Amino acid sequence: MITPNANYPAFSEKFSHQAACGKPARALLHRLAGVVVVAMVVAFSAPVVAQTDLERQAQCELSAIRDTRSPLAVQYIRSACNWLVVNGDSLLNASSKGYYICLVRQLSGAQSNEAAAAIMSACRTSNPL
Template sequence: MTTPDANDPAFSDKLSHLGTCRKPALTPLHRLAGVVVAATVLAFSGPVVAQTDMERQAQCELSAIRDTRSPLAVQYIRSACNWLVVNGDSLLNASSKGYYVCLVRQLSGAQSNEAAAAIMSACRTSNPL
């Protein structure tokens, strides 16, 4: 039978782990992989923005169309939501924004095309372009 030896790690009660905790050195291949990942993220950031716009439009439509029975009102709500998502933050279109906000808010719940037409006319009158 062998006796414990302080120099033999198999018998040591305190194993040293100094070498196992260090991070491996970055090689040129690792750096290239990092650049490729960063470029891929940037290249695909466009569709992410488009998806966000689609989600914003869907949320606008869902909030306004819920109890609306007029096909004309639904059509104009969708159009107004689209306009607000695409142009709503633009300072160039600030004068038109009130009209589209009015359409979304006031057409919600319209029960007939006649009511929708009257609401659209009132939004146009109160928010001239």
């Protein structure tokens, strides 16, 4: 290794200058990389949430529609699952949540539209909106 002496006067200044300039440059590079990562997370978070909502709705429908033969019951189960996924965590809609949960639970397995209509009426009565 060459050490600074009379033959190489700028040697020590050159490396001390690079070291001083390298740290801010490296810090700037790290900040820039951090900004890029944050931007990517924000940009891709909406589609991930939408996919998760679709998956949650599909799971809700699959669990409730399984043995249901009534077209009316299937329609209301789908609607209730959609409402629960979109609004289920909202405190503003807490009073309506019981009604939609009742629909999903009680309409499951309904064999006729008449039975589905009676179940929907009972859910409405027991969980007033």
